[in-house]
Amino acid sequence: MFKKPPATLKSFSPLRSSDKRRLRDEILTSFPSLRDMEPIDDVPINAIITPDGLQSAKFTSYIEEPGTLYADAEGTPLWFKVSSSKKDSLVLPSVYMLWKFPTLIPGLTTWSPVVDKLRNGADLMIPGVITANNMEVPDLEEGALVVIRARGNKYPLAIGTMAVSGQVIAASRGRMPPKGKAVHIFHIHLDQLWAMGSKLEFPADWAEGHNVSVDEDEYETDEEDGADEELAENMKNISINVSKGKARAKDEPETELDHELADSQAGDQQTEQEQQHEPAIVLSTEEVDKSLQEALLQVLKFKVTENVSKELLPMNASTLYSSYVLPNRARGRAADADIKKSSWKKLAKWLKAVEKQDLIKCKEIKGDLFLLSVNWNHPELKAFRGHRTVEQQAARQAKVEARSSQANSDVKVLEVMEAYRPNSISAILFESTGRSKDGYYTLQELRALLIEYCKEKQLADPKNQRIIRLDGVLQEALAKGGEQVDRVPKDQISDRLINNMVVHHFIGYQGEQPRFVKGGVKPIQITQEIRTGRKTVTKVSGLEHFMIDVDAFGHEIQVLCAGSVAITPLVGASPKLKLREVMVQGPQVKNVNAVLQEKGVPKKYIDFLDKTSKKK
Structure with a gap:
């Protein structure tokens, strides 16, 4: 959860004596072994776990999880809480604190190359846990706290919760381990929580242990060393994902990203096969009519709903068609449906036909047709169950490609x-x-x-x-x-x-x-406004300040939103600065926010101005 900097981090404030005592009691209750420990370098345990100058701050992680940080007077994180987790009442130690008490929490052992993968945001998978050569696997229940150590070292490098019980992991000893996650990781050495602190060096008795490179094709293994044999055997079975250039062990558990890539590739292959096998077959007029009708029902059922109709209606017919109907066509063959290929040929004629079905009401204002209202109790609308849309497919593909690119390249973190x-x-x-x-x-x-x-x-x-x-x-x-x-x-x-x-x-x-x-940071400005013809657009400016490629950003938004994008010089800016503005059709604030935060822009540096709100 600290792979990226917190979305929000409030100011640190010193803990009152009563709050400090309450925190200390909570820590001692959660980790009773601390009560029996002797002072370290003549410093009492209580003074180590809750030192003088202890301060706290509320935060929200980049995945929108609220929590609390506890740091010493120098700002080094010692403990943290995640308010939305099942461990609501449990305070968790940072790696800084774990190095002071390396045996405080039971742990699993993995190889050093695996730790590097975990630092990129991955969870620990079951095949990544060393079980050979009678390596200890603690008997922990699912959901219990656990730390992760690199082989040959006693100092923990990460903390998380068990995704399965220790018995499930131990049962794989001596045979091929099952697929799946072993540990959900909260915090790991060198992540953003670590970066807030003193970044101290490894302890004096740090032991690197034997390291096996994941880039080698051959491995020198000791016959008596079962752990190295197990890793070498796993690393020999490497298969290359040609389309993405990612190496993965044949028996390695498939991650969520792997499944998404597979689904996406399967869909692409299916589309290619359909195009190859049916190059001359196109949608019939009846199929186009049906596809557009279902797309309109999808819009009215899930997008322009009764709850938001007061803000969105009346809506220009062209905006309805380009920003809502087209992105909400069903995936597959229906994605080729177009009003010009329908029996109506023209948008106005189609909407008038739908109006006769008593589903919607339209009105012509100054030469333009507008959608005024919707019959939310229409039987066809109430019976409609929805479908997967081309907009969802494009968003999913963009997300998969972004995550895949991040997982397979040296991503620069803003x-x-x-x-x-x-x-x-x-x-x-x-x-x-x-x-x-x-x-x-x-x-x-x-x-x-x-x-x-x-x-x-x-x-x-x-x-x-x-x-x-x-x-x-x-x-x-x-x-x-x-x-x-x-x-x-x-x-x-x-x-x-x-x-x-x-x-x-x-x-x-x-x-x-x-x-x-x-000077202070100039935030990125997102503006939502209605332009000529009552078309809603979303404009984004200030990307250059955050080292974001404007052209690449425009393409990514275009794919994600399935709408037209225009990039123009920023009005009012100095020509010497060459600042530009991205304008995407439709209300796309949520999508733009998601892309910006994915690129590492903190939420507090994103300003939003809504010019579409009706004046009271």
């Missing part, structure tokens, strides 16, 4: 950072703490700095810990317009400091050295 640089007023704080006044600091780092400074100088009011008594340094660094204050609420000091700093931002790819640019 990174968006905002940082602050001291100005002449706030520089005194950084100089007094030995930090560079020319450096760039994230909001999290600034809060940690203030907490550390106030704690060191003992600035908290003894009578009210929520009030900070300002010394000379903070009085100058946090001043607003020359005001004279000696006390400030604790929850306001970070905001005051930011007001006396200069905001910068960096947009690039993970692994690059950040080069900050003055």
